[in-house]
Every structure is written in structure tokens, then in C-alpha cells.
Amino acid sequence: MSSAAHEVTRLASRSRVTHPAPGRDLDNAEAAAAEFLRSLGIDPDDPATPDLADTPRRLALAYDELLDVPEFDFTTFANTEAYDELVVVGDIAFQSICEHHLLPFVGVAHVGYLPADRIVGLSKLARTVDHFARRPQTQERLTMQIADLLEEQLRPRGVGVVLRAEHTCMTLRGARSPGTATTTSSMRGHLREHPAARAEFLALTRPIAL
Template sequence: MHAGPQVDHLAAEQAAAALLTALGLDLTEEGLADTPRRMSRALIDLTSGPDFDLTTFPNDEGYDELVLVQDIPLQSLCEHHILPFVGVAHIGYLPGDRILGLSKFARMVELHARRPQTQERLTQRVADHLQTALRPDGVGVVIEAEHLCMTLRGARAPGARTTTSALFGRLRDDPRSRAEFLALTRGTA
């Protein structure tokens, strides 16, 4: 997979303190005294996650119908404002020679969500990973998320959700398979 980022905890804490001080906050106040440490640890947690082994199994039974895991919780950071976006992922695939251990869907979402990015890129990365690892007959990923950069600032549109999708193989090219996947993922959040 990929190696996690090298994190300098002390430098991150010092940078958080400098930012908070530049914003005019008094870090000698009791409630703010430990905030740089907590803030840096929270951001480190939101931008790094554990690697995992993608457990697959032979598709000995020749299963060829849609496998869909819905409402996988996700949280990531908008790369433009470093504010969270939070939502769910729906991932489906049409098995080829191998099938995926079901818990790996959630781990795959978490792995790819742990970095600043756009929702579009996150959707594509999850789909690409599944396509590359399994070589299935089709892959579909739909992500629905609320972006705090849109709800807390700028447009200030609380409750607005963004939906993105990435489709490969029969889930992209076969109208009936595509319609089945998209119908099953609509209105689930």
C-alpha cells in the first residue's frame, strides 16, 4: 500500500500554538493552555491512518451478482480549508475471480479518507483501489457528504450534501447493472 506520512509531533504542536496566537487567542488561559497539543493531535489523527492487507478469497462458487456495502461512515478533510467533510460511502462490485472480505470496505474508505483532498478524488481513489486489487467485472462507489467549509463559512448552507460517484466495468457500461447499483444507493443516507 503506501507508507504513512512522517509526522513531527513537536513541530505540529508549535505550529498550532503559533496559529492560535496569530488569531489573537491567549494560550495562557486555562481552557486554551493545552489546545495546541490537542489541536495538533486531532489533525494528525485526521490525516494518518493504518495500512491494512486487502483480504481476498477465491470466488469458487462463481458468484456474479452485485455485492454492495452501504452507509460506510467516513470523515475526511477538505484540502482547500482543512475543514472536515463527513458522510457515508456506498461501495459495490460485480465479482470476478476473487471476492473481498467485507470488513475491508470500511478499512479501504478509512485509509483513503485520512488525507486532505476533494470528495471527487476520494471517490476515485477508493474505486481505483478496488478495481486494481480485485479486477472485478464492475466497481461502483458513491459518496455522500456534508462539507463544513460550505456549512460553517462561505455559502453557509447547513444540511447541503454533495454526492460523487465513480463507476468501472459493467457498472459503468451496462445500463441495467448501472441502474441497479445507482437505485440501491439512492436515498440511503
């Protein structure tokens, strides 16, 4: 190995982020979806509503896509420049499924950290959000899982995560309160212990008026 290649190997580190899950059975999911619809008085085999014939299959495929958790490499690099200010990636669009009603919640994530010895490829912050969002979730747990992975992989001086989302389980049913948003946060290390650092991070995650 050349000295240049050896240096790249020394600086870059990859850790595979996975989500072990049982195999999918789309045929069984389709049959269950058809039975679910019939139980609600909707017969997908009714000749009077031919457009419903493929709905059970479409429903199974839609949830298969929504709940397909992507694996990825969390790539970090040595902080050779000794950068010691906040790194924040904001407005990361995400969608997830409420574990209580299996209805979507959709929003944006703001993810940041105070580097120590290592920094991360910026796209990996967005991939981290997507990885944990692609499963039946609560927004509170999702927020903490993102922060946990950053702490585990980077060992930074601080981590901040803010999520804002609209939950269709509240806007389309139940309270039926359209336009409401839920905000959750998780602050770790320096961003939790020092009010000025916390305030700086929160200021960077606020929408910018154009």
C-alpha cells in the same frame, strides 16, 4: 503443509495497502498551532483564558489522529461459487479533511462490485474507504481512489462507488448552507457501460424508507 492448509492458502490472497508518509513531529505541530492562534489574536498563554493553555497540544493531537492513515491487508478469495451478481456494502460512515480549508467533511460511502474470479472480505471495503479518507482530500479524488483500488486488487467485471457528504467548509463558512450534501460517483466496467446494471447499483445505494 496439510492438503487443507494448502487449499486455504490457494484460495486466500492478501495484499498490504500502505501509505508511505514522512514522520510526524508533534512538538513542532504544537508550536505551530500556538503561533497560528496568536496570529489570529488568540493568545494561549493569556492568564485571563487559562483553559486555552493546552489548546495547541490538543489541536496537534486532534489532527494527528484525523490524519493517521491505517494500513491493512486487502484479503481476497477465489470465487469458487461463481457468484456473478452485485456485492454492495452501503452506508459506510467516513470522515475526511478538505484539503482546501482543513475542515472536516463527513458522510457515507456505498461501495460495490461485480465479481469475476475473486471476491473480497466485506470488511475490507469499509477499510478501503477509511484508508483513503484519512488524509487531506477532495471528495472527487477519494471516490476515484476507492474505485481504483477495487479494480487493481479484484479485476472485477464492474465497480461502483457513491459518496454523499456534508462539507463543513461550506456549511460553517463561505456559503454557510447547512444541511447541504455533495454526491460523487465512480462507475467502472459493466456498471458504466450498461445502463441497467448502473441503475440497479444506484437503486441499491438509495436510502431505504422505514
